[in-house]
Amino acid sequence: MSYPDTYYTQTMAERKVRPVLSETVECDTVIIGGGLAGLTTALQLARAGQAVAVLEAESVGFGASGRNGGFVSPGFATGDDKIARIAGREAARQMHRLSIEGVNFVRETIETLKIEGAKPQHGLISVLRYDDGESLKAHSRAMEHAYGYQLEYLDSHQVRSVLKSNRYFQGLRDPDAFHMHPLNYLRGLASEIERLGGRIYERSAAAGCELSGAEKIVSTAKGRVRARTVVFTTGGYTGSLNGRLKRSFLPIATYVMLSEEAPDLIGTAIATSDAVGDNRRAGDYYRLVEGGKRLLWGGRITTRAASPAALAAELRREMIGTYPQLRELKTELAWSGLMSYARHLMPQVGEMQPGVWHCTAFGGHGLNTTAIGGKLVAEGILGQSDRYKLFKPFGLVWAGGFAGLAVAQLTYWKLQAQDWWRERAA
Template sequence: MTGYGDTYYARTLADASQRHSLAGTVKADVAIVGGGLAGLTAALELARAGRSVVVLESERVGWGASGRNGGFVGPGYATSHANISRMVGSERAEALHRLSIEGVRIVEGNLDGLGMTENKRVYGKMSVLRYHDPESLARQCEMLKRTFDYHVEVMQADAVRAVLRSPKYFQALYDSASFHFHPLNYARSLAKAIEDLNGKIFEGSRVTGCDFDGAEKVVRTERGEVRARDVVLAGGGYTDNLVPRLRRSILPIATYVLLTESAPEKIAQAVLTPMAISDNRRAGDYYRVVDEGTRLLWGGRITTRTTEPRRLAEMMQKTMASTYPQLEGVRVETAWSGLMAYARHLMPLIGKLQPGVWHVFGFGGRGMNTTAIGGRVIAEGILGTSDRYRLYEPFSLAWNGGPFGVAAAQLTYWTYQALDRAKERQAARAA
């Protein structure tokens, strides 16, 4: 795993301070295990409501997927609205999608309300097809407008290729309300806001044991413990065997990101928009220009192999150049990997494990909005102000299948890749 300090986001932090590790016994209303965006959002919501909170993070705030991702903020989940409707019915699926839209608003509200002036938002996201199918995009636009009063537009292929100079692209869905930003700065700003409300955050404090049987829960680290009425487990892709049932419910999936060298002239020949870009393939590419258009931040590919490939930078550069041949020869300055947590049903795992013990993780690569709403509904559950967390109850802590589940997940991904390639070849022949 590439170290936290080597990532682009870590090198461009507005706040690089490090916090103390836990020592001794601390009491609180709520103990939160995991200093990623889900745990931090829950902690902030609870602190705003006057609850005392303690966050325990094994590394540093935002160290995992929360601080290593593409920084895209938009509604939706890792699986489609149509799939969610098939699983839980249209009424519940619509309520869940509205929560995902609310998640975007939570992030915007935090950026505005906490005065995060160092975290520039760039609005606009293009979801690009790699084959010709404007009719499906038009249907999606109509459904979002009719059902959610959410407005997106279809960009035709000529408009797409005017700003994305790749022959692989056709139409795109343009969402003006989605945006991208610096996710690690956001996580660090949430942490500061929690501390401003007298919440406590301890870094370098891996949880080694727990006792959830009593009314007062105990969470232990190597040098201390937290005693609290409620515990929130928010470990994401780095969830370990502290609670075996949680670990058995996810597949840790690795994803890869690169940052190019400064190459403004070449990048300007390929990507002529500051917007966030993703394609429609399963585990497809996502990218955006950074540093005033001088570099490209590019992510994509997933694998069940959680160790970092030795030739990661070279592998990622080939992926980028296959989409934009004009970027051939542009060096990769740095590349890193991170672990995402996927459940078999591809939906977040949000709910109550037992009285006083809550979980919020498993965002499947769509965590910028779902960590926000997940943290909020768990906080509401603890506060007793709503039971909206129960909307996620149908997506249970199903066994991941162990090694067979890992193999099945990798096989499924390869199958999707083969189907994607077949569609692209068909599109190329038709063109």
């Protein structure tokens, strides 16, 4: 199987190799991309009785969907205030409710399909790296008032009792958010799609498509699919097959590393099974795995992927800066993945033209938003709802190409500098 070497591939629960498309097949809907968005869409369509086919260029979960931090929590890559400025306050509220629905969908899917390999662990702590507890209290009150969503406020003493770092101040704990093994979750979805009669083809990159007629044709190197509907869910790995889609996002690399097995040493720094993320733009996120034996640590973003050695050095610098007591903790593995970011930092979900749908650009919040995005696309295809139209204000706008990548990198450096000054002033 052509997977990158990650913690998730090393601990994959099942290793079924799916066939290459080598003939002409017919179905109701063909989905291009075997990640979270594509498989969620396929699952919901198959549950409704549609004949579906999924084309994956590599293997199920090869991209960012199968190698991310594993956090499942509400929200989007941008905040409610920005969403409200673009789409309106009521639309922003509805979209946040959708993100909560996405979290619940993933949780319920794990339970319903009994995906034991996903190993969900509840609890996520969001921490401040400067002193501003009042802002967190206000946010907690706002979430409860608007959505009935409860967040637990943690003062500095409570935070530092479980996260033993003087870099952290106050935090909010979300007891309904959770973290999990994303690749095992994906492979559980794939197995259920196949049980329902859906077909998944690996190592079957879409090489060409004819989308203008009532019948859509997608071709691969050795076969083709005829369908009424096509869904593009290729994320950061979108190639030139759909130029409009490729121009509408920036491929952004993010990084993850895994420590050696050292539970006693790790316990001197982190005394919680909750996942943790800080408030910086592209800040650190991490969680214990294997019952606290190892630490999985992610963070940083760049506009092009670095070598494993370079990214491990960057992440270790962040980890040791936060927890000096982990200086002797060795890194066993490091990897990267490409996320897709739109200029407006929101998912791009909708119908590009009759019978041609897209569900992409999740910007680092994919485990809840791909779930709800795939569900909404399936509802739209089936005529069950038009909830996908909530994303219409966040369309396929040009992301700026190479200039957009340069601006994104400069913006990130600027935000890093702002974070640095804010922490020093605390």
